[in-house]
Amino acid sequence: MLLHSNILGEGYPFVILHGFLGMGDNWKTHGKNFAELGYEVHLVDQRNHGHSFHDTAFSYEVLAEDLKNYCKAKNLENIILLGHSMGGKTAMLFSTEYPNLVSKLMVADISPRFYPVHHDTILNGLSALDFDVIKSRGEADKALSEYVSDFGTRQFLLKNLYWVEKGKLGLRINLEVLKDEVAEVGEALPSYARFDKETLFLRGDRSEYIGPEDERIIKNHFSNVDIVTIPNAGHWLHAENPKDFFDAVMAFIK
Incomplete structure (x- = not known):
């Protein structure tokens, strides 16, 4: 079963993964802006979300495999990958398991650590x-x-x-x-997981999802990483301060 997506523009492949209870369409404004700058943007609905298929299996392992199957079906290699919250956890695991498919990784306001259920x-x-x-x-x-x-x-x-x-x-x-399966959303990245290519973590200055203590955890998994704080933003940093978020992403991927 193939994930549903909305594909915008032409150029270098850029895949975006939404957070828990969201959908690819949440990223349509940013997607259009990225597409205008020469990227083929894939706004993907993860399983059990948006227009994608429903299934009883739900874990980061199957979410990462879904994305692998999507990339294979769409002939995508060396993608730029951006994930927010739950999508960020999927993006982390995908990048560590299939590093040959990812050129650059961006994670928005989530750490590799465990989070207790809060939904x-x-x-x-x-x-x-x-x-x-x-x-x-x-x-x-x-x-x-x-x-x-x-x-x-x-x-x-x-x-x-x-x-x-x-x-x-x-x-x-x-x-x-x-x-x-909500407890699965808070699961930590496996302790052995590593990704050595260019990585950017973005956090909102009003968010509690990435604190000072998370920097060590992030750098333990991602050796080539920058951590950027977006001002005047909480967990939905891409919606609360879209300009600074967009500028930080573009500065990284250029």
Whole structure:
């Protein structure tokens, strides 16, 4: 089964992996900007997300293998690879297991270390959406607000809404499997994993996902690494400060 993607532009292959409960379309604005500068940008939906296939298996091992199969099907080699959050963990493992397929690696606001489960409230809120009753995005937003107070986070989550049929909303994500396997999202990169090619870690200055103690962990796995802090940004650094994020990416890949 092949991952779904939206491919923009022509030129050097540039693959972008979204985070947990997201989709490739979250990166469409940045993707268009990269494409305009001569890159063939692949906005990939990881399994159980977006338009990609649903499956009960969900771990970084299978996510990395999905990407390997995608690259093989699309004849992609020496890709520039960028992953955010969960996508960053997939990108790390993929690069360490298939280094011949990656020319440069970028990881946005996630460390190789273990993270405890912290998505329970969000997953419970999404599970509580009753689409026999909810008939509009506004109604879904109101229902979800009882669990998720932040408006921006709700809008991110509600991008998963779609019309299953006329008058019937649903969620594109495979919510049941993602709830069951949510602990997998926080799993650490294997201790033996190493990648020696050029690597960039980007972190938001208001985010707690990459702290000072993470620098040693990062450098233990990635010997040729720079760590750049994006100002005025939290975990969604690419959306909260898109200009500085874009400039940092372009400075690295050029």
